[in-house]
Amino acid sequence: EMLRADLCIVGAGISGVACAVTAARLGRQVILIDSAPWVGGQAVGVPIGTIAGLYSAAPPEGSVILSPLFAEEILAQLQERAAAWQMYSRRARTVIVVYDEGELERILEHLLQDAGVTTILGATAFHASREGDRLTAVSLATRFGTLRVEAPYFVDASGDAALTWLAGAACRVAQCPIYGTQIAVLEGVRLSPNDDITAIARRAEDLLRTQAARYGLTRRDSRVFLLPQRQLAVLNATHHPTPLDPVAFWRSVWPARQEAEHAARLLQSEYPEVFGEARLRRLGHPGIRQTRTIVGRYSLTAEDIRHGKRFPDAIARVAWPIELHDTATDYRWEPFSDGHSYTIPFRALQSAELDNVLAIGRCIDADPIALSSARVMGPCIAMGVAAAHAVHLVLQSQASLDRLDMRKLQERLRRNLFDRPQDEQEPSQNVPLKLES
Numbered sequence: 001e002m003l004r005a006d007l008c009i010v011g012a013g014i015s016g017v018a019c020a021v022t023a024a025r026l027g028r029q030v031i032l033i034d035s036a037p038w039v040g041g042q043a044v045g046v047p048i049g050t051i052a053g054l055y056s057a058a059p060p061e062g063s064v065i066l067s068p069l070f071a072e073e074i075l076a077q078l079q080e081r082a083a084a085w086q087m088y089s090r091r092a093r094t095v096i097v098v099y100d101e102g103e104l105e106r107i108l109e110h111l112l113q114d115a116g117v118t119t120i121l122g123a124t125a126f127h128a129s130r131e132g133d134r135l136t137a138v139s140l141a142t143r144f145g146t147l148r149v150e151a152p153y154f155v156d157a158s159g160d161a162a163l164t165w166l167a168g169a170a171c172r173v174a175q176c177p178i179y180g181t182q183i184a185v186l187e188g189v190r191l192s193p194n195d196d197i198t199a200i201a202r203r204a205e206d207l208l209r210t211q212a213a214r215y216g217l218t219r220r221d222s223r224v225f226l227l228p229q230r231q232l233a234v235l236n237a238t239h240h241p242t243p244l245d246p247v248a249f250w251r252s253v254w255p256a257r258q259e260a261e262h263a264a265r266l267l268q269s270e271y272p273e274v275f276g277e278a279r280l281r282r283l284g285h286p287g288i289r290q291t292r293t294i295v296g297r298y299s300l301t302a303e304d305i306r307h308g309k310r311f312p313d314a315i316a317r318v319a320w321p322i323e324l325h326d327t328a329t330d331y332r333w334e335p336f337s338d339g340h341s342y343t344i345p346f347r348a349l350q351s352a353e354l355d356n357v358l359a360i361g362r363c364i365d366a367d368p369i370a371l372s373s374a375r376v377m378g379p380c381i382a383m384g385v386a387a388a389h390a391v392h393l394v395l396q397s398q399a400s401l402d403r404l405d406m407r408k409l410q411e412r413l414r415r416n417l418f419d420r421p422q423d424e425q426e427p428s429q430n431v432p433l434k435l436e437s
């Protein structure tokens with residue numbers, strides 16, 4: 001079977017969904033495909049636990065949303081369903097949003113359906129056809145047979161630069177190991193919204209550190225996110241390598257899944273007042289942080305982000321810390337000072353070799369340190385929105401991505417690129433703000 005669209009997006013993670021819905025609302029025919037049988041990618045399937053990177057680095061009362069486009073719709077819908085818990089993280093010096101992944105999945109599905117996106121799940125891209133500098137079609141394997149999608153523009157939202165790699169275009173793989181995580185979700189955790197959630201999370205993290213060896217855990221520096229309205233806990237307590245080889249990948253994941261079960265048992269035994277009756281709801285899909293990226297027209301660097309670089313072709317702003325998981329036992333954490341942010345240039349999304357392909361999300365061109373900050377959900381959503389507008393503009397003007405009118409693109413992304421005057425700012429806390437110590 002053969003399908004045609006204005007835009008084909010490979011990867012229905014948060015960046016791919018943001019791109020698909022935005023492009024479809026602009027009147028474009030969009031095909032969104034994913035090898036997984038759910039939408040939301042890691043945000044739903046792992047699940048990753050919190051929406052990070054949406055807000056500015058500032059004291060609690062001053063932290064404002066940096067990238068409202070599309071993200072504020074998701075936040076509003078999560079809040080309507082009482083499925084989000086907003087916190088100020090003193091470690092990150094910004095606001096994060098803990099969410100229920102089941103509700104997020106439903107919200108994303110509705111947004112895609114309402115926008116008229118043709119979404120095909122369980123479809124793995126296995127071949128990309130190319131004519132010179134242009135990608136012309138992508139071939140997909142599904143349980144019902146193969147499918148070919150032709151389009152003038154493609155977006156690689158696969159997290160692993162899978163589309164770019166299939167097209168034979170240059171990619172980068174980090175030279176140091178960057179670990180993924182097998183998350184465990186516990187339900188029936190004894191929590192109420194009046195509890196000191198921060199103190200409970202801290203105590204759980206302390207126990208995971210001090211008792212790790214007794215329970216066979218490799219990682220020491222674990223994170224626990226609590227969703228009191230749902231009596232849920234998300235345990236981010238393991239590290240496993242994520243090689244780009246199917247056999248080696250799963251060999252490294254199986255022991256991590258066992259460790260995730262041990263982490264749950266540790267809390268059930270060592271912290272019975274809160275976790276004694278908790279049950280392991282699920283071990284999610286193994287979480288992959290950073291693997292392969294495109295070679296773009298610019299590679300974002302650690303220096304750029306530490307210096308708060310403002311690019312002339314900026315399409316997103318980020319204030320999330322450097323969070324590099326490059327050791328088995330813990331990770332590098334480098335928060336930015338209050339008021340600091342940096343921008344992502346459009347060129348980091350543009351394939352160096354393919355004229356009609358943009359990358360978004362975890363596989364833009366960035367060095368491992370820069371990517372460890374830029375890959376979180378806030379910037380992923382902002383990149384998806386930017387790519388959709390860029391494709392819409394070039395289809396309108398029949399220009400190429402290289403000749404895109406950056407002024408027009410930035411005008412459309414104005415709310416993500418510039419602060420609104422103070423008196424027009426909405427407070428970040430649409431739900432009660434809980435302070436994390």
Ligand SMILES: Cc1cc2nc3c(=O)[nH]c(=O)nc-3n(C[C@H](O)[C@H](O)[C@H](O)COP(=O)(O)OP(=O)(O)OC[C@H]3O[C@@H](n4cnc5c(N)ncnc54)[C@H](O)[C@@H]3O)c2cc1C
Pocket residue numbers: 010011012013014015016033034035036040041042043046048049050051052053123124125126157158159160162163180181182183236286287288289360361362363375376377378380
């Ligand atoms: C353990 C862990 C914890 C994290 N914690 C946080 C956190 O607390 N807050 C935060 O904001 N971020 C966190 N992150 C980062 C998070 O991964 C990103 O924010 C975001 O989810 C990435 O979105 P994405 O759309 O770029 O990619 P993904 O969500 O990875 O989506 C890519 C999609 O592409 C699909 N795909 C890949 N190859 C193919 C192919 N060949 N054919 C078809 N489909 C394909 C995949 O199935 C997948 O669904 C965490 C990541 C991990 C791994």
